[in-house]
Amino acid sequence: MSTETLEFQAEARQLLQLMVHSIYSNKDIFLRELISNASDALDKRRLAGLTDDSLRADDLHIGIETDKDARTLTVRDNGIGMSRDDVVGLIGTIARSGTAETLRRLRENGENKETAELIGQFGVGFYSTFMVADRVTLLTRKAGETTGTRWESDGDGTYTIETVEDAPEGTSVTVHLRPKDEEDALYDYTEDWKVREIVKRYSDFISFPIRMGDDTLNSMKALWARPRSEVKDEEYREFYRHITHDWTDPLEIIQMRAEGTFEYEALLFLPSRAPHDLFQRDGSHGIQLYVKRVFIMDDSRELLPDYLRFVKGVVDAADLSLNISREILQQDRHIQLIRRRLAKKVLSTIKDLMTNDAEKYRTFWREFGPAVKEGLLGGAEDHKAILDIASFASTASDEPTTLADYVARMKDGQDKIYFMTGESRAQVENSPHMEAFKAKEYEVLLLTDPVDEIWVEAVQAYDGKEFQSIARGAVDLPSDEEVSEEKSGAYAPLLTWLSETLDDVKDVRLTTRLTSSPACLVSDVDGITPTLEKMYKAMGQ
Ligand code: ADP
Ligand code: MG
Numbered sequence: 001m002s003t004e005t006l007e008f009q010a011e012a013r014q015l016l017q018l019m020v021h022s023i024y025s026n027k028d029i030f031l032r033e034l035i036s037n038a039s040d041a042l043d044k045r046r047l048a049g050l051t052d053d054s055l056r057a058d059d060l061h062i063g064i065e066t067d068k069d070a071r072t073l074t075v076r077d078n079g080i081g082m083s084r085d086d087v088v089g090l091i092g093t094i095a096r097s098g099t100a101e102t103l104r105r106l107r108e109n110g111e112n113k114e115t116a117e118l119i120g121q122f123g124v125g126f127y128s129t130f131m132v133a134d135r136v137t138l139l140t141r142k143a144g145e146t147t148g149t150r151w152e153s154d155g156d157g158t159y160t161i162e163t164v165e166d167a168p169e170g171t172s173v174t175v176h177l178r179p180k181d182e183e184d185a186l187y188d189y190t191e192d193w194k195v196r197e198i199v200k201r202y203s204d205f206i207s208f209p210i211r212m213g214d215d216t217l218n219s220m221k222a223l224w225a226r227p228r229s230e231v232k233d234e235e236y237r238e239f240y241r242h243i244t245h246d247w248t249d250p251l252e253i254i255q256m257r258a259e260g261t262f263e264y265e266a267l268l269f270l271p272s273r274a275p276h277d278l279f280q281r282d283g284s285h286g287i288q289l290y291v292k293r294v295f296i297m298d299d300s301r302e303l304l305p306d307y308l309r310f311v312k313g314v315v316d317a318a319d320l321s322l323n324i325s326r327e328i329l330q331q332d333r334h335i336q337l338i339r340r341r342l343a344k345k346v347l348s349t350i351k352d353l354m355t356n357d358a359e360k361y362r363t364f365w366r367e368f369g370p371a372v373k374e375g376l377l378g379g380a381e382d383h384k385a386i387l388d389i390a391s392f393a394s395t396a397s398d399e400p401t402t403l404a405d406y407v408a409r410m411k412d413g414q415d416k417i418y419f420m421t422g423e424s425r426a427q428v429e430n431s432p433h434m435e436a437f438k439a440k441e442y443e444v445l446l447l448t449d450p451v452d453e454i455w456v457e458a459v460q461a462y463d464g465k466e467f468q469s470i471a472r473g474a475v476d477l478p479s480d481e482e483v484s485e486e487k488s489g490a491y492a493p494l495l496t497w498l499s500e501t502l503d504d505v506k507d508v509r510l511t512t513r514l515t516s517s518p519a520c521l522v523s524d525v526d527g528i529t530p531t532l533e534k535m536y537k538a539m540g541q
Helices: 010-020 029-051 084-091 097-109 113-119 125-131 192-203 233-244 326-331 333-356 358-376 380-389 403-409 425-429 432-439 450-458 485-501 530-538
Strands: 003-007 062-067 072-077 133-141 148-153 158-164 170-177 210-212 252-258 264-270 286-291 294-297 312-317 391-394 397-402 416-421 445-447 465-469
Touching: 010 125, 029 062, 029 072, 029 125, 029 170, 029 192, 029 233, 029 294, 062 192, 084 133, 084 148, 084 158, 125 133, 125 170, 192 210, 192 233, 233 264, 233 312, 252 333, 264 333, 312 333, 326 333, 333 358, 333 380, 358 380, 358 450, 380 403, 391 403, 397 403, 403 416, 416 432, 416 450, 425 445, 445 450
Parallel strands: 062 210, 286 312, 416 445, 416 465
Antiparallel strands: 003 158, 062 072, 072 170, 133 148, 133 170, 148 158, 252 264, 264 312, 286 294, 391 397, 391 445
16 A cells, blocks of 8 residues: 655644644653543444444453563554544644644744743643654554554654554554653653553543553542542542643532432533633533443533533433433433533532632633623523622722622612623723712722623612613712703703704703713613624624
């Protein structure tokens, strides 16, 4: 068979360069990346076997071999394997949009000390092998296909690919290690003890046996099934990386177990930063569904409301069929129940953060608040809990305030929660609408997220106090004086002239609302606020 030489896609080349020049001090992680890929492939194989008998496989496992003389380390799996096209598409390019995006930012920033942090935001996956290798060989055959594919690269701009007849089903990756560094025995990956140590450290929870010779190196214990007190933080972090490819540590870990008629276990993570696709329509959701320890699917949107789509983790339900499809999930009553409980638990966890760890709470709200507020647009069942954990910029201080604190500061006779929406704090604060409120020291919430425009419409009140836009209709401040009759009379001709001259304005009125500006534009009581008007225009409505 002929061997083809192909070029890596530009982003892939760039990532490889970073690997070859070793931006990570911890090179051990290449092995966990290979094991992680093998584990994913075994999950897929097991799943395929459930619906197609011919793809059923026994003894799904991962094998590791080392060869001291040849200085190689091989990770083998009998998982789903890859077709030739898969190899070109999956290994030769970087498909993950997050990675491409991060690389684009890397390019813009150049290489500086932020580089490591930026790149730390995603798992580098297969390419991390080039931190320790001067050549990597991959041999694979897709389950159910007759020919296999051999791929090889030394990490420069190209790779070779050929079709082969004698590949076993599944994938093996052989890492040709760089020449031994006599100074640094710690990095000899042909040492059995070294391999054992890495597997134990990073991959113990992998649910398939990882074997070296006759030994199984990992305990295979599902993390979510173990009591929290027995699991080290480091193990949770590794698991989080395994399922999310996010290399920043999670902000908070949530573990749940429900017993009784419908049993399930859940291990959820609040990430510490928002993913780049948080506001994209088809951005990914973070929950994996397992049934009795068997992986069923990624991205299970049914298990959490949309506004909590950034929560990552695993739900393991005991009483679902292994063949469950997405369509069935959508209708399953138990799934709806789990979804409610998980949402409640996530919201109550955030509430706890608010009381017990203000710093974490602030990080959380900064990163995810705009998504969480979307929850105020849907069914009212979560509104109270969401408003309780929300915080907003306010004229009272530079720090955001909760609604409870706002209410506690309300002046005598004030019965509404005043807010103004806009594009930025500065813009809103300098608005003429603000003058009377400033002069009379009424606190106003400064709402500058696009979603704020909408939820204030959907949510009537908090703690019995209505939300009132100060840019709308006649806002009666409790201490407002009436405009005197004398004044009204004197200004009548001017008002008439103004309303005849200004075509787009519905009405011109005298007001006591302004203290230093001569005039301001106000929306109807039922009209839309200026920012919303802009938003609708932008959306072409
Ligand atoms: P990621 O695992 O985050 O997708 P990787 O760079 O680790 O990124 O792997 C890229 C892709 O290559 C995987 O998504 C998978 O489709 C494929 N792949 C890698 N290793 C294997 C394997 N052992 N078996 C089957 N497919 C694999
Ligand atoms: Mg991977």
